[in-house]
Amino acid sequence: MSTDQIVFENVSKFYGEVLGVNRVTLSIPPGITSLVGPNGSGKTTLMNLMTGLLRPSRGRITVCGLEPSDPEKFFRLVGYCSQFDSFPKGFTGFEFVYSFLRLFGQTHRQASRVAWETIERVGLQEAANRKIAGYSKGMRQRIRLAQAIAHDPRVLILDEPLNGLDPLVRAETIALFRDFAREGRHLIISSHVLHEVDIISDQVILLSSGYVVAEGQIKAVREEIEEHPMQILIRCARPQALASRLFEHEHVVEAKVHTDGGGLLVKTKSADQFYLLLNQVALGGFDIQTVAPVDDDVNSVYGYLIGQEETTR
Amino acid sequence: MNPVWMSQLWAVMRLELKKSFFNRRSFWIYLLALAPVLIFAGHALEVSTKKERRASLAARNTGVTAEKMRQVRRGMTMDEVSKLLGPPAEKIATSRRQGVERQNWLYSDGRSELRVYFADEEVRGTNFRGACSFGEDTIVFSAVYQFFFLRLMVFFGCVFVFINLFRGEMLDKSLHYYLLAPLRREIVVGGKFLAGLLATSVIFASSVALQFLILNLHFEPQVVEQYMGQGNGWHHLMSYLGVTVLACLGYGTVFLTAGMFLRNPLIPAVAIEVWESINGILPAMLRKFSVIYYLRSLTPVEVPIDRGVPPPIAMLAMNVDPAPGWAAVLGLLAVSGAMLFIAARSARGLQINYGAEG
Numbered sequence: 001m002s003t004d005q006i007v008f009e010n011v012s013k014f015y016g017e018v019l020g021v022n023r024v025t026l027s028i029p030p031g032i033t034s035l036v037g038p039n040g041s042g043k044t045t046l047m048n049l050m051t052g053l054l055r056p057s058r059g060r061i062t063v064c065g066l067e068p069s070d071p072e073k074f075f076r077l078v079g080y081c082s083q084f085d086s087f088p089k090g091f092t093g094f095e096f097v098y099s100f101l102r103l104f105g106q107t108h109r110q111a112s113r114v115a116w117e118t119i120e121r122v123g124l125q126e127a128a129n130r131k132i133a134g135y136s137k138g139m140r141q142r143i144r145l146a147q148a149i150a151h152d153p154r155v156l157i158l159d160e161p162l163n164g165l166d167p168l169v170r171a172e173t174i175a176l177f178r179d180f181a182r183e184g185r186h187l188i189i190s191s192h193v194l195h196e197v198d199i200i201s202d203q204v205i206l207l208s209s210g211y212v213v214a215e216g217q218i219k220a221v222r223e224e225i226e227e228h229p230m231q232i233l234i235r236c237a238r239p240q241a242l243a244s245r246l247f248e249h250e251h252v253v254e255a256k257v258h259t260d261g262g263g264l265l266v267k268t269k270s271a272d273q274f275y276l277l278l279n280q281v282a283l284g285g286f287d288i289q290t291v292a293p294v295d296d297d298v299n300s301v302y303g304y305l306i307g308q309e310e311t312t313r
Numbered sequence: 314m315n316p317v318w319m320s321q322l323w324a325v326m327r328l329e330l331k332k333s334f335f336n337r338r339s340f341w342i343y344l345l346a347l348a349p350v351l352i353f354a355g356h357a358l359e360v361s362t363k364k365e366r367r368a369s370l371a372a373r374n375t376g377v378t379a380e381k382m383r384q385v386r387r388g389m390t391m392d393e394v395s396k397l398l399g400p401p402a403e404k405i406a407t408s409r410r411q412g413v414e415r416q417n418w419l420y421s422d423g424r425s426e427l428r429v430y431f432a433d434e435e436v437r438g439t440n441f442r443g444a445c446s447f448g449e450d451t452i453v454f455s456a457v458y459q460f461f462f463l464r465l466m467v468f469f470g471c472v473f474v475f476i477n478l479f480r481g482e483m484l485d486k487s488l489h490y491y492l493l494a495p496l497r498r499e500i501v502v503g504g505k506f507l508a509g510l511l512a513t514s515v516i517f518a519s520s521v522a523l524q525f526l527i528l529n530l531h532f533e534p535q536v537v538e539q540y541m542g543q544g545n546g547w548h549h550l551m552s553y554l555g556v557t558v559l560a561c562l563g564y565g566t567v568f569l570t571a572g573m574f575l576r577n578p579l580i581p582a583v584a585i586e587v588w589e590s591i592n593g594i595l596p597a598m599l600r601k602f603s604v605i606y607y608l609r610s611l612t613p614v615e616v617p618i619d620r621g622v623p624p625p626i627a628m629l630a631m632n633v634d635p636a637p638g639w640a641a642v643l644g645l646l647a648v649s650g651a652m653l654f655i656a657a658r659s660a661r662g663l664q665i666n667y668g669a670e671g
Contacts, residue, residue, distance in 0.1 A: 015666070053489055053665040075495035082493075084667060086486035088328065089336065102324035103494035105317040147490070 003065040005029055006050065006155065006186060011059030013045055019210045020045035024059070026205065026215060028188070032181045034197040035190040036298055037207035037306075043190040044083055046207070047157050050188065051080045063155055064186075076104070079153035081144050083160050087132045093119060093143045094128040097150050104151055118150040119143075123172065137164035145173070155186040162196060174200050194299040204298055208306045222296040228304045229253050229267040231294040232274065237287040239264040245286070249277055265294070321496045325504025326511070333474055333512035338481070342473055342513070345466045346520035349457060353527045356453075360445045360531045363426075370402035371423035382420055382427040382441055389436040394418065394429060401429075447536055451549070454528050455614035458521070458553060463560055463608055464589065467517050471564035472582045474513050476572035478505040479660075486667045498660040506569055506653065513561040518554050525550050545613070552613040559611065563604035563645050566652035573659045597634060607645040610635035 006028040013020035021042040035043040048054040049061055052068025061067065066074045087096060094115055101111035119128045122142040127135065132143060141164050149156060161177075162170050177200060181187050191197050197204060198218065206214040206221070214221045222230065236242055242264055243255040251274060254267035268274040271293070282288045294300075333339060371377070377398050385394055401418035408415050416431040424444035430437050482488035491501045529537045540546040571581035589605040600606050636644060 048665065051493060053492060055662070055664055071492075072495050072497060075493055078493075080493050082489055084486045084489060088332070088482075088487050088490065089485065090331065099324070099328050100490055100494060102327065103321055103491070103496055105320050105324075105495075107320075 006064070006188070007062045008046075008049075009060045011049060011056045011061055013049055013054060014057045020054075021049070021207075021210045021212075024212050026212065028186065028205075029203070030181070030184050030186050031202035032177060032187045032189060032200055034201040034204045034298075035188065035207060036194065036197055036204050036302060040209075041207040042210040043207055044159055045210070046205075047080070047082070047159050047188065047190060050157060051078060053080075053082075076151065077153060078155045078157065079148040079151060080157045081148035081159065081161055085137070085140055085144075087140070087143075089133075090131065092129050092131055093124055093135070093139075093146075096132060096143060097147050100147055101150055114150055115146075118146045121149070121176070122146045123169065138166060138169060141165060142169070142173075149180075153185075155188070156180060157188045159190050161189060162191070194297070194302060198297045198299075201298075206298075206302055206305060213305050214301070218298055218301060219296050222301050223271060225301065225304050228295070229269050230271045230274070230296065232266050232268065232271075233258070233263060233290075233292050233294050234266060234278070235263040235289040235291075237289075242281065242286055242288075245281055245284075246277065249273070252277075271296075318497070318500055321494075321500050322504045322507070325491070325496070325501055326508045329478070329505050329508030330512060333508055338473060338477060339512075342470045342516055345470045346516045348466060349462050350520055350523045350527065352457065352461075353454075353524045357527050357531045363445070364531070367421040367426055368423050370419060370421035370426070373402040374399060374420050374422065377420050377422045379422055379425045379443065382422070382425065385427065385429055385436060385439050387436050387438065391416075391431060391434045394436065398427075445531070447532055447540065450528060450532075451614050452616060454524070455612060456616045457524075459609055459612055459616060462517075462521070462524075463556070464586075464605065466520075467513070467557065467560045468564055468586060468589070469582070470513055470517060471509075471561060471568050472578060474509045475506075475565045475568035476578040476581075478509055478569055478572060479663075480572040480576070480578060483667065489665045492663070492665060498663065499657045502569070502653070502657045502660045506565065506656070509569065510558075510561055510565050513565060514558045517561060518557045521553050521557050522550070525553065549613045552611065556608050556611045559642070559645050560604065560608050562649050563608070566649040566656070567604065570652045570656040570659070573656055573663070600634070601636075601644060602648070604645065604648065607636060607641040607648075610641040611638060 006026070008024045008026040011024045012022045024046065035046060037043055045054065049056055050063060050068075052071065052074070063074065063078055066077060068074050088099075091099070097118055098111050098115040101114055102108075104111075106114065116125070116128070119125055122145055124139060124142050124146065127139055132140060135143065141161070145158070145161060148158070158177075162173060165173060177187055177189070181202065189197075189200065201218065203217050204215070204221070205212055234242065239257045239261065243257065243266075246252045246255055246264075246266060251270040252266060252268050256265045257263075258265060266274070275291075278288070278291060295304075381398055384397060389397075398420050401420055403419040405417045405419060407417075413432050414434070416434075418429045418431065420427045420429070426442045428440040428442075430439070479488065482491075492498070529540070537546075567585060568578075568581070571585075572578065575581055589603055592600055592603045592606050595603075635641075
């Protein structure tokens with residue numbers, strides 16, 4: 001039994017006859033892992049299964065060696081900020097975080113101190129004594145985040161955590177996530193905003209209609225998609241000459257001069273071989289200004305694997 | 314008990330007490346609890362007004378006694394009545410219809426009151442109303458308590474509070490916060506239940522105490538002192554308070570459990586209300602599977618079923634074969650324990666599906 005991994009062993013969940021997720025087998029290491037997929041792909045189901053809010057119809061789930069059926073140990077380790085934008089009625093931000101810390105068995109003094117520290121961490125200290133009912137969407141998101149991280153969990157699960165945040169707070173929140181991951185913790189984040197996932201994730205799990213279609217580091221996943229050669233944009237002085245030089249190699253399948261005439265879009269079956277080749281070419285006297293992969297982001301990978309129409313949702 | 318469990322139980326209770334006492338839904342509970350208080354307040358006001366009126370009538374009726382007033386019979390003449398009771402304190406509704414002269418005379422000794430109906434100077438009817446009796450009022454109190462307060466007010470109060478402990482949070486989509494905390498689900502059930510029990514017990518027991526106080530307000534202080542000091546006053550009050558708490562316990566566990574299984578609270582509420590109402594006509598064995606059977610066995614003042622009551626209603630109102638006090642308490646605790654056990658078992662398998670899966 002792995003004590004630092006989140007493990008799904010052939011997990012399925014059905015809501016009556018409706019499929020939630022099917023035959024999911026995963027082993028998630030520490031770091032930031034993003035669950036990616038359109039609405040209805042099974043992201044929330046997977047998170048609810050991970051935290052015991054749902055029981056699997058089949059299979060077994062362990063988080064760092066613990067099962068959700070043992071809540072006394074499990075939830076000291078795990079924090080979950082769900083997508084449900086709802087709160088117990090009549091609470092202020094402070095009372096909300098404080099009251100649930102008391103459920104951990106903390107004393108009044110301890111819970112008060114920790115609640116204030118956490119609220120400060122998400123930047124809500126000024127609004128802490130106001131009723132949550134009067135908060136904006138972003139503030140509600142942050143107070144839920146505070147409640148989820150207040151007990152300092154080793155595994156933090158966040159369902160669409162950046163929804164409703166303004167750009168500044170979004171950047172601060174991402175920095176907070178990175179701090180968490182740097183300390184060797186798990187961060188499981190769901191998102192359907194793919195460029196966001198690109199920025200923050202160490203690894204991704206791509207979901208579609210309840211199935212895991214790919215998992216791992218995004219670049220590694222991209223390289224495994226053989227039917228779609230990698231696209232690389234090269235900014236250089238003599239694109240036509242560079243194109244003919246590159247075509248001498250078998251792994252280069254296409255090279256198009258950029259519409260502005262200042263670069264070349266190359267498709268290659270092997271990124272590694274292509275970069276080696278490019279080094280030789282540059283040493284041979286070609287003036288290469290920039291090299292950038294065009295389609296090794298989550299958006300492209302998801303499009304190749306699932307279909308273009310779903311990535312735009 | 315593990316000290317962490319104790320502190321967690323208290324933390325759940327703190328959260329729930331706030332909701333049970335101050336939630337918008339609680340407004341209905343306070344209204345329910347207040348209804349019988351208003352009834353007895355109305356009764357006390359009516360009795361006080363009557364007392365004042367009778368005293369004023371009695372001032373104009375010298376030598377009238379209740380015994381004399383009872384001697385007035387149909388067929389007596391006005392002269393005979395005047396001879397017996399003297400001139401009336403008040404003559405009312407004098408009229409002449411179809412050639413017959415009608416008059417109503419009013420007498421009072423200050424406590425009771427007699428209305429004599431004359432037609433053509435002859436007594437055609439009487440209406441004697443005695444003084445408000447302490448004994449009668451205690452029976453009325455018990456009847457209101459058993460058939461109105463327990464069966465409707467406490468019953469529906471518990472429906473509101475206990476069914477919403479889980480179902481309400483499912484609707485508000487806030488139950489998951491409990492299920493994501495490091496505490497056993499049994500503690501969530503226990504904490505919620507104890508908070509509900511405390512809230513309903515405080516609200517309804519306060520209502521009983523107020524009703525009892527108001528009921529006794531209009532009696533002479535020495536009568537009340539005798540009832541409380543040398544009679545059964547304190548025993549009755551304590552019994553009513555105890556039965557109220559037991560009612561909250563019994564109905565509370567039933568509705569807590571119902572709330573975990575059923576989406577619509579009306580269905581179990583109506584079904585259980587019907588079951589409780591027909592308790593008197595159920596076979597002896599089935600009668601024991603109800604809360605009201607034990608509660609009525611514990612009520613300190615029995616309500617006699619009047620001969621005039623139609624048989625079907627009398628059957629519903631009768632407490633056939635009441636259980637001895639100790640057996641009633643044990644029976645109720647056993648029913649409540651069984652219900653709590655089922656609720657706790659069900660909480661273990663509880664899943665959150667608010668219907669918004671991504």
